[in-house]
Amino acid sequence: MIAKTHDCGRVTKAEVGQTVVLNGWVQRRRDLGGVLFIDLRDRSGIMQIVFNPDFSGEALAIGDRARSEYVLAVKGTVVERDPETFNPNLETGEIEVRVTEIEIMNAAKTPPFPIEDGVEVDESLRLKYRYLDLRRPEMQQTLRLRSKAAKVFRDFLDGEGFLEVETPILTKSTPEGARDYLVPSRVHPEEFFALPQSPQIFKQLLMVGGLERYYQIARCFRDEDLRADRQPEFTQVDIETSFLSQDQVLELMERLVGELMARTVGVTIEAPLQRITYADAIHKYGSDKPDLRFGLELRDITDLVAGSDVKVFANVAGSGGVIKALNAKGCATWSRKELDDLQPFAARYGGKGLAWVTVKEGEWRGPIVKFFKPEEIAALTERLEVEEGDLLLFSADKLKVVADVLGNLRLKVGKQLGLIDESAFKFAWVVDFPLLGWDEEAKRYVAEHHPFARPHDDDLHLFDSDPGQIRAQAYDLVLNGYEVGGGSMRIYRREVQEKMFAALGFTPEEAHAQFGFLLDAFEYGTPPHGGIAFGFDRLVMLLSGRTNLRETIAFPKTQSASDLMVDAPSQVEAAQLEQLHVRTVPKPQTKQQAGGPAPAAQTSVKDGV
């Protein structure tokens, strides 16, 4: 083999006149009157190589045998092209290499799809031939960005004194075991390891162990019905610190995010990042992961319409619900069909209906307008900043429902009106999450983030009076409407932990049964600590402008959790199972049986997104 001297895409005019050796794949070949042109591709880009009887000699005949995706080594001279043959689409478009020697390093069958971006190919075919799909420039760019992002995380955290520590993949099933992947073992019959849903317990134990600053880019696992943006195995940047306050953690993470954006996509992020309380996020944007690239805020009008003749408003206001409105600026022109479609849209998010008003020629129109008193119209006009051409959308229900309906409507309208700057990266912290949520079925409080999430010092007294109002020192990082990170400060004092368990309805014995050795560990001098986990796959997706997590992962699973390339999962030899002391249970006949009992609502014990 001739030893490679240059990458195809990195040869420049400075090399004109030099002899180079390139290695790469045949992207394209053209024969123009006995002269052979090949676009030779490697991961750096493309170089046009030319075979001409004048200077190529025997190499021409060999080159002529090359077809798409053949692997070539060529030696030749870099020359400037004729200006009229410049190719402005190529970085190397003003030069070419005149081939004098060639070796066909390997042949190739015709690939099942063209190795090019922007070609419509069924995704399952791409996934089956992932090793060919990976040759596309777009995939290579994404993997390069992913590698770079990991490097930036590591450089920054290492510079700040964080130690990278690997935590076990073969570990123990947790209280949220319903989503655990289990692993039988030859050595221990009838016992199972579990794959971690996150390294949460281990990172807290590392703080007990005095490491002070830990990070890991960690693989995590969740065996669940897959949504479009989930993978059974996913990657998170997992971080934990001791002796810092929440403000110090957020400030450190802001610098990290700043570094990440600058070094991966060249975008400067202004610090400090916007911080918005959970309560404000829900009230203004109807979401705890608001897309802040545009305004279009929801407005609460409960006080204005509590005594309204619009019965549903009065009823909802009277029974502790809220009424909120979204002013879709300039949308009074929506067709009747568009307005009618709002009802199923609202229903999808649990809404029982959606009232609307259009403002046309100075007049309010719509089914509920006749019930408004003039002073209500005046007050609404002021609160909602109503102008000619606006479309007002009203939702009345429990806060959660109203937020879901109008929050999603806000996104829809924002998109429709073109309010979203697709090139912007708008980060914010959502802080002050509630510590506890009320589980209507179980009739008890459950931890919103984590049974070890630390309450606000100012709210500790509420354990005795109104636990639902306690704010946690928990925070999410949102980017363009996606949650890209989440974490909390942890409880480290025994008396607070006891109050927390009591609020969750656990006796000390129950708490110990569930959290065992972790509570033991906390008895031996636990420092104040807290951390965060970033969803690495999703971050890479957003930074690379992709819309699908699978495009950010070299070898992803499908939505039904299969690897189409290696054909996994798959059946195994009976002897293998015998050694593992397990037996399969024949596939049930109906889907209902297959599901088994639905997993109960779980107490989450981890950071993450």
Added chain:
Amino acid sequence: MIAKTHDCGRVTKAEVGQTVVLNGWVQRRRDLGGVLFIDLRDRSGIMQIVFNPDFSGEALAIGDRARSEYVLAVKGTVVERDPETFNPNLETGEIEVRVTEIEIMNAAKTPPFPIEDGVEVDESLRLKYRYLDLRRPEMQQTLRLRSKAAKVFRDFLDGEGFLEVETPILTKSTPEGARDYLVPSRVHPEEFFALPQSPQIFKQLLMVGGLERYYQIARCFRDEDLRADRQPEFTQVDIETSFLSQDQVLELMERLVGELMARTVGVTIEAPLQRITYADAIHKYGSDKPDLRFGLELRDITDLVAGSDVKVFANVAGSGGVIKALNAKGCATWSRKELDDLQPFAARYGGKGLAWVTVKEGEWRGPIVKFFKPEEIAALTERLEVEEGDLLLFSADKLKVVADVLGNLRLKVGKQLGLIDESAFKFAWVVDFPLLGWDEEAKRYVAEHHPFARPHDDDLHLFDSDPGQIRAQAYDLVLNGYEVGGGSMRIYRREVQEKMFAALGFTPEEAHAQFGFLLDAFEYGTPPHGGIAFGFDRLVMLLSGRTNLRETIAFPKTQSASDLMVDAPSQVEAAQLEQLHVRTVPKPQTKQQAGGPAPAAQTSVKDGV
């Protein structure tokens, strides 16, 4: 909480007179006539803090409540100590902090063992309380070195254009499936994922995918009976390249190793590293991972004693075996018991016996001396460089047995004679491994490294005549007698692969059944490629001077593959198994049954150590 300003171990004389806030654990407390001294420890080191009624006020009474491993925040002034109280064992031994404010951040129960290095504690107790064991300086140093080593690998490889790519943990069972951990799935009844024994297949597919340079610090899994230096999950630095020759790969890796040694332990390694062929390593050192920190080479004497009156020598030489000798310089003084103990030692490595000769007062003594002819003694004296006081040790058998016996004896004698410089790091490449080994039971060749390992170009003709003599382009990196890395160049041409499969006795159909999609992938333009994997745990062990892999891993498993801290593996709820469509098979009564059929000799398909 008072916000921390300094690390305990990083305050210096330059800070004398300044107010600092430290956070840490109580290492030790002494009360000397009403003055309280506490050694406060954090991950950086120890600072003596002093409570005195003169300057500490109320802080003294609070500090007095602190016991071992309490977590404190203290504010105070840095002062120089009286010279007579300097502590030369502490980096900070010439200063102390006079405490003016204190907060007990957390109390601690008395730990089950002292948090100190060098204390004899049962390892299982350490592992159960790993979060306390991690507080020991030695553990912290090892984890810091481990983190640093990972960073050096990444910095170097990133700088050389390698992309970090994550490959799946949930993948498919391989031909070496007997050691695979299997994972059932809720979504796919009766099918299993397997955890990877290495990312071998994926890294080769990344080369097919045009990535050109890949690395990953990858978790790998092997469900096997555990030896002292194995863990069921282990970490390897996995590397693959395209378009390089073996020499180029080795040269690149030598620069990597140089960087690693310089940045982790401050040792300069001279490049190029010694390269020794497999054949030479076996002949001279009796091992394919020779400890080159000392000489004491084995010498072949088959030619000298083939016609000897020592019957076993003549018989062995006549039946294709070898006779080798080790000259244990100056060991003629060994006692009769020491000499007798050599027989069971040899037996442990498969030897049927071990002949010895002492050279005392110019005379050869020992059971076989009387059979030597004078000219044999003369020839042996020259070949073995015999001097007064030497002990000659002879082994005669098949090469493998002789190498095992004398290779291990060489290590024993080297240690006993103090020939080994324990502070040295002696690296070497072992190259030219045989491509194929003869499986006596199966009566066929098996791949020594890998069915895709590339033969030497010069040896291709031997496929037809003498396949056992073909050398592979396969290499191991050895350090101080340990294999710390291993890899090979891969076959990328179809005709070579076909010859290889034929040599292994596979029909094309059998080959496809076993390696399926990988062979498909190779049809689409595979570049020449090759790589290596470093055993990260073992490297860290050697660099940190530990003798046990468990000391290099934050949360290791025991030799019986259990995690004593989290209690894994463990029994799980029946409902969980039901959802996974599996059932356990009750523990068999006898050990024999428990083992199941022993896994057959396997064809390895991966780099690694």
